Amino acid sequence: MIDHETIFWSLLDRDLISGTYFSSETNIAADFEIPLPAIIYSLTNTGQTQNGPNLWTGQVDVQILGDPEPAWDLAANVYDILHQWADEQTGVVDDVGWVQDVTDISAFSRPTGTQIVGKGVIQYAGSFALALRN
Amino acid sequence: MAYVPRDLSTQVAVMVGEGIELDRVADEIATLARAEAAKHNHTGGFEGSIHVEKVPGKKGVTDREVVADDPASTFIEMGHLSRGHTWVRGLHILRNAALKVRGGK
Numbered sequence: 221m222i223d224h225e226t227i228f229w230s231l232l233d234r235d236l237i238s239g240t241y242f243s244s245e246t247n248i249a250a251d252f253e254i255p256l257p258a259i260i261y262s263l264t265n266t267g268q269t270q271n272g273p274n275l276w277t278g279q280v281d282v283q284i285l286g287d288p289e290p291a292w293d294l295a296a297n298v299y300d301i302l303h304q305w306a307d308e309q310t311g312v313v314d315d316v317g318w319v320q321d322v323t324d325i326s327a328f329s330r331p332t333g334t335q336i337v338g339k340g341v342i343q344y345a346g347s348f349a350l351a352l353r354n
Numbered sequence: 355m356a357y358v359p360r361d362l363s364t365q366v367a368v369m370v371g372e373g374i375e376l377d378r379v380a381d382e383i384a385t386l387a388r389a390e391a392a393k394h395n396h397t398g399g400f401e402g403s404i405h406v407e408k409v410p411g412k413k414g415v416t417d418r419e420v421v422a423d424d425p426a427s428t429f430i431e432m433g434h435l436s437r438g439h440t441w442v443r444g445l446h447i448l449r450n451a452a453l454k455v456r457g458g459k
Binding site for chain 1: 425427428429432433434435438439440441443444446449453456
């Protein structure tokens with residue numbers, strides 16, 4: 221089975237500006253104070269498809285948190301990074317797998333509605349379909 | 355002489371988009387999502403806001419979207435920062451309902 225968590229984490233670790241906080245939401249302790257700006261993501265592995273050898277599909281929901289300007293800059297940066305993995309074939313993690321395709325389900329946008337987060341902090345939400353191979 | 359139209363897949367997709375099978379699948383996702391939302395019911399707003407919309411897709415295809423448009427829906431679905439800057443996990447109710455119906459996990 222493909223290790224989609226390792227692929228996603230390793231590529232973000234390689235491509236994000238050093239020091240940027242990012243984490244799968246399942247790894248965050250309940251009492252941990254999130255440093256801003258931050259990237260919080262949730263991955264699902266939908267399973268293997270029959271459309272190609274070792275082809276796996278999944279979805280990642282990505283939340284960007286921070287003050288308005290840094291949060292937008294980070295959202296734009298993450299969007300470019302995600303697509304470069306597939307478009308420029310840079311999404312390769314040796315001996316684990318690689319990113320074949322990234323498709324927007326919804327690109328980063330600010331949710332309309334009540335802002336629950338702390339004062340001055342905004343949230344961008346984006347969802348992307350992933351096709352991975354190993 | 356037999357031939358296959360170049361846009362056959364689009365023609366089929368348009369036909370399917372007008373049919374009731376997509377409605378059935380979308381309704382199933384919405385029902386599952388409402389059932390899960392009911393377990394976390396605080397105000398009923400999120401659960402009550404879940405509905406199906408017909409939306410225009412590519413090349414004239416009519417698609418379906420399961421929508422929760424409560425003002426807090428994105429934060430409930432995706433998670434959010436608390437006032438103490440800790441992370442409140444998303445419930446991923448819509449995503450999980452869609453995955454369950456399509457046979458995923």
